[in-house]
Amino acid sequence: MCLAIPGKVMEINGPTAIVDFNGVQRDVVIGLCPNIEIGSYVVVHAGYAIEMVNEEEALKSISLWQEMIESEENFDQTNFF
Amino acid sequence: MKQIDEHGLEMPGDQIIQNPEFGKKILKKIHTISADLIHPVKLMHVCGTHEHTLAEYGLRSPNIIPKNVEIISGPGCPVCVCPAEDIDRAIELTKNQDIILTTFGDMIRVPSTHSSLSREKAKGADIRIVYGPADAIKIAQDNPNKEIVFFAIGFETTAPLLALELANNPPSNFTVLSAHKLIPPAMELMISLPDFKLDGFICPGHVATIIGMKPFIQFSEKHNFPNVIAGFEPNDMLLGIYILLTQIKNRETYAINEYTRVVRPQGNQVAQEFMKEVYGCTDSKWRGIGLIPNSGLELKEKYQQYDALKRFEIPLLNSQDIPKGCSCHLVLVGKKKPEQCPLFAKKCTPINPVGPCMVGNEGSCRISYMYRSRQ
DSSP: OOOOEEEEEEEEETTEEEEEETTEEEEEEOTTOTTOOTTOEEEEETTEEEEEOOHHHHHHHHHHHHHHHHSSSOOOGGGGO | OHHHHHHTOOOTTHHHHTOHHHHHHHHHHHHHHHTTOSSOEEEEEOOHHHHHHHHHTTTTSTTTSOTTEEEEEOSOOHHHHSOHHHHHHHHHHHTSTTEEEEEOGGGTTOOOSSOOHHHHHHTTOOEEEOSSHHHHHHHHHHOTTSEEEEEEOOOTTTHHHHHHHHTTOOOTTEEEEEOOBOHHHHHHHHHHOTTOOOOEEEEEHHHHHHHOSHHHHHHHHHHTOOEEEEOSSHHHHHHHHHHHHHHHHTTOOOEEESOTTTOOTTOOHHHHHHHHHHEEEEEEEETTTEEEEEEEEEEOGGGGGGBHHHHSOOOOOOOOSSOTTOOHHHHTTTSSOGGGSTTBTTTBOSSSOSSGGGTSTTOHHHHHHHTGGGO
């Protein structure tokens, strides 16, 4: 139920957008994410965009996770506040 | 997000988060830290999609997760926790020839007291599966002479979708049977259960996408309890487990966000506003678990005209949540594993489900049945 699928915004038409799920395109309601832009990634649940993917934050935090896992040190929670 | 994988869509950070070599490194860390734990730990997730990832990738196998780390499934399957009473009400509504009942696909096969929506549909009731509330609105617009009832189930991820529609003047022939539920109150109940000690929660990433980190931070602070908000790739879950184990070892009790590529600290504030506009909190019955205070959503006074229970008369029903022999009430709170139920894979199978957990893609019994060779 709480499954949500990421897709790329291709076109915005008022209250909906055409989102591409790698070839499969579908109309998605964007009322919960009014600031989406063409080309951005959104997470879609039951036909509604529920959030934009945070590209900058994603890359930053994933490289932090990677650093943490690859270091000899143990996880330091304070890096994540 | 394993769906990216299946769709071949490349997202930021995927090369790391989907890399099996990275997964092996996390596992190595998990094994190192688990050797230092002074007692076996029990982690609970409350999300059907997390259960799916755990089972599909065999993460509970003794070759993967250390033996002293147990991951159990909590009440995170919305169709499973929907009480029989609500399904019985939906069935009653379909007896009215003017009504078209719409709901999510997972819901229609869930057994209620004497029947299920799919059985009623086979007998001729007008019950239609929708992908989301927008489809139900469309059916209402296309059928102005009919009454369209949307049987609304789901957690915080799903509730704002309907709130958005209700706040935007839906057609007057559209009403809602509201059965939405909230996750943090269920977590509160889980840690208060006697004879049941949990050490950490793996919190649902898409619930947090909407409500943000605050409710989970408050939970951690109130109960001195470690939480991690995790995504749905195997590596997301392994990272989540590692983060919890580290906290447990260090006796720390934070709420940490692993799923930062989607979950913002403040959540989706637009969605939160729509929820506040449309719903109020109410005590709510969870199937096989009972009444959980402030765990349900009901329509506010301003939106009462869309409440199916107000528009249509439904007789009092004598509903029964758990059929004889079924262990769903214990499976739902992690007290029993699906395969410990005497009916599992015998009388109760996905083709002929006895209890609610054998039905949908998020039900623990159904998932255990599908992936039983990988445990």
